[in-house]
Amino acid sequence: MTTEDNAATAKLEKMTANLAKIEALSARLMAALAQKKLSDPGVQGPGQEIYMKAAAAYLAGMMQNPGKVLEQQIAYWGKTMKHYVEAQAALASGEIRVPADPGPKDRRFSNPLWDTHPAFNYLKQQYLFNAEAVQNAVADLESIDPGDKKRIEYFTKQIVDMLSPTNFLGTNPDALEKALATDGESLVRGLENLVSDIEANNGEVAVTLADREAFVLGENIATTPGSVVFRNRMLELIQYAPTTKKVFQTPLLIFPPWINKFYVMDLKPQNSLIKWIVDQGFTLFVVSWVNPDASYADVGMDDYIREGYLTAMAEVRRITDQAQINAVGYCIAGTTLSLALSHLYRAGDTSVKSATFFTMLTDFSDPGEVGVFLDNDFLDGIERQSNADGMLSKTFMSRTFSYLRSNDLIYAPAIKSYMMGEAPPAFDLLYWNGDGTNLPCKMAIEYLRGLCQDNGLAEGTYKVFGHKVSLEDIQIPVCAVACETDHIAHWRGSFNGFKQMGSADKTFIVSQSGHVAGIINPPSKGKYGHYTKEGDVAGAPDDWMAEATFNQGSWWPSWGEWLAKQSGKQISARIPGDSGSPVLCAAPGTYVLNAQKTPTD
Template identity: 65%
Template sequence: MTTNDTTAGAVSGENLDKLNANLRKVEELTQRLTQVLTHRSTHNTALDGPNQELFAKAATAYWHEAFREPAKVLEHQLQFWSKSVTHFVEAQQALASGKLQAPADPGPKDRRFANPLWDTHPYFNYVKQQYLINADAVQQAVDDVSDLDPLEKKRLAYFSRQIVDMMSPTNFLATNPDALEKAVETEGLSLVQGLENLISDLEANNGELIVKLADDKAFELGGNIATTPGKVVFRNKMMELIQYTPTTETVHKTPIVLFPPWINKFYILDLKQQNSLVKWIVDQGHTLFVVSWVNPDAAYADVGLEDYIEDGYLTAIREAKAICGEKQVNAIGYCIAGTTLSLTLSLLKQRKDKSIKSATFFTALTDFGDQGEFAPFLTDDFIDGIEAETEAKGILPSVIMARTFTFLRSNDLVYTPAIKSYMMGETPPAFDLLYWNGDGANLPGKMAMQYLRGLCQRNELATGGFDLMGHHLELGDIDVPLCAIACETDHIAPWKDCYRGVQQMGSKDRTFIMTQSGHIAGIVNPPSKNKYGHYTNDDLGLDHADWLEGAKFHEGSWWPRWGRWIKKRGGAQVPARTPGDSEHPVLCDAPGTYVAVKAKP
């Protein structure tokens, strides 16, 4: 034995000792894992997926299809069998040849399988290709089911896809080359760190598994995120009202009051100076107020949409008018806050109150006739489960909503981050958008059910009217000048559905803008980035397809276009206003205190 051989053996033995030591740490961590799982908070099991009735109906429909068109079903079955057997034979032939190599055709590209070993290593290539064959077979089987209600088939397709995505070989250590390579490279330390990350995520959510998407230690509200200067000038049980410090010597007379969604925190519009819509609006010479909603707990169980309108919208508008000495405001509503702004506008119309001069809607649904990708979650079995959950806890916990939203993009927002965190032992990235995404809020039980039953399921606002606060609220009542911005690839509020709701509003002065990208990136799209363009078409009498076909595309952000629109409704210039007044003393600096309250399951 040479010296080099001896050294190599010693190093190998040392590495093995490190590996064994790290694996012992894994065993020690299991006690902590057992503890958190033993004391985990529970939720209604109906929220975990569809009841067995859906799959029973699907199976029955599939067999009906087999009896009605046996040739088609058999053809698809034989294709699956043929592909699987051929794949197995090719793998056997490769092994028999004595060459440890994958076939020349590595199979279709999929970003989950970026590691070269998926194409070059026979074991990983075999696993990958068989998984893709299986996935295609499941998809084909779902497509073959025709004797099923369209909504139920949509749910079947969604949950089948979830099962297929969950079973990807990348999600398991033994069949993930990236994770295996990292484990060997770090003598098992990556597995220890991964288990630490897993347990930390479980502990943070009382046993519910919500994958942390960003490093929450990298951000501080008011420090390096949500930093636009301003003051909290009013506070009640529902919200804090922030008035932002002017950056221009004069401002438009009519103030703007911005209502963000209360499902998440308002600072999505103030992440950092470079992409802050809050800062941009202030820099355009507007007095801007932003509502920061309370993060409700069980004490808010009986709070409904009427409370958000009365103690949120109407109060914020009243206080902004008083501070500025004006009779009107320009209002903005984002997502669910835009939906509720439409209710508020109908209410004010019926009360003959002209406090709102104009309304802007960001990705706001008012016609829920086509529920899009949320259809699987708006059937009675799931909503019944939410109702039972809210009755038991008084709130719809943020973790339930977060899980629902993330599984709409499960590969990007669940499995890929989970692999990096739990298998690779990586620290989540310091990404402000993902940090915000994980900083959710609970919903009051009553409000959640009003929204889900009355607006989403029964679509009352767009199909006859929604009863609230002693009024029958209708879209046709909305008659103020309005501008609606929707997003081309928005899976939460599809642009065509936002458009359909705007078409039903009674305003003679209506502007509709469709921006590229999705629910967040389409809105948080500063001009300096010059990243996403937008479409306009003045003819809102067309259906959505014809509107888009005739629309003009504009390079760059929609912000300047909306800026010109709101400027026309901003009024004359007056001296810039310092936040608050003698009747509204400054309570604290922006971003305030409500935004810092974390949701508790």
């Protein structure tokens, strides 16, 4: 037998073995899919009404201006026929060449075969023609509410993106090339990845974005030294160990969002906002929220304010023996900090000296991209599902936010994992992104209905402990940091809410980049700059930006200077436990590990 025969035999044996693995994995796949629980249709997609509105608007356009619709169709048909004729001519010439490709570059089609192979090029160009035609038709819809049109545009784009030829094995040259090069091994690994993800998510398809085994909290992520110095059913309070001999007298307390875990601010020492704050000489406390289960179903926003905000503030004052603290609220925690500050003002409580808000919305009259999920079709479904489960599952929230960037957070990772058979990367930020939390049923509905949908805080109708609160009640010095390309809390919306606060001392900063990267932007990287402007925070956000000054580098030092002015004199550094308050355990604590035992201390 020749060397070639031996190689062919080995190849055949490898492919046969891979086929056997695929058969076994297919059985596992069916068993994993069977674990999926039925969920309310309202959390799976928009209601039928939006499709009816789109169809009615399109038909109305046809009746009112048939020439315009016909023009669109003829332009689409013309491009399609011209492309077909050019492709046929190229094939008939006997040359392996493709027709001219004048369209803009799309990183989904980066494989050279999309530009050089006639079949793949035809698929790509025709898909882009189809996508353009559909999106143009939606953009030209008239006689429709602007809010409905925005939702139709968004969900149309989701469908168009889903149908990209890159998302299907038979039309993805990268996946096909790798399958041939590995004798099918990549497809086996991809199926293993798919089955593992479905098994890990109880029948749901949710692609793993980062290696789950690459990080251990407290060992190679969330490692800034500190101690848990207080615990109740809602939170663990972490006091971080000082790194300077002297510290500012007024302590700083950060409330992170309870939609995610706090350690996004402490991924590694090089980009840790927590470590940077400590290194600047601030006594830092950070709340680590509990990850609620169904037993927290009746916990509402008032409970978060009472047992979370007010309790943590009181503990920090007690531990440091200070009458006042500075506070930070991040995302939804910033919105809730606004509620708490309004309540404190009306109660005559001056225990908060200044407040900072990261990527926060308080005025939801224009909620940005997230607004497509705030109509009754989704919220009714979320309410029914949350009442049934006792909580709003992290699965639904994670999926919603991922679809705001579906090509980056769903399709591209799925292609690499399931079609290419690649292992997820050891990426700390993506690891954190996949380590989500649930929301208590009552709190989730109060937030979505009362604050997001009804815009209760900006309208002055939302109640805390039975009394209405208002942005005008926030009279202390305040600073807000928004992010220029934030798709969750857009900077214009953040500006519009922030300017309504009653404080005479308002500082607004816009960081380059998005919801996370814009905040976690250490000075050492010199990556993203920020915008600042002296004077009042008033008028239209775009007018503010037109007059703002661009500053190279991170916003952290600018904020640090502002915070130092609110923090009093320098005193000897405080050590966790030196006040007589017991140290319960080392940071990052137990709640971040999903421990949900009701504490006895």
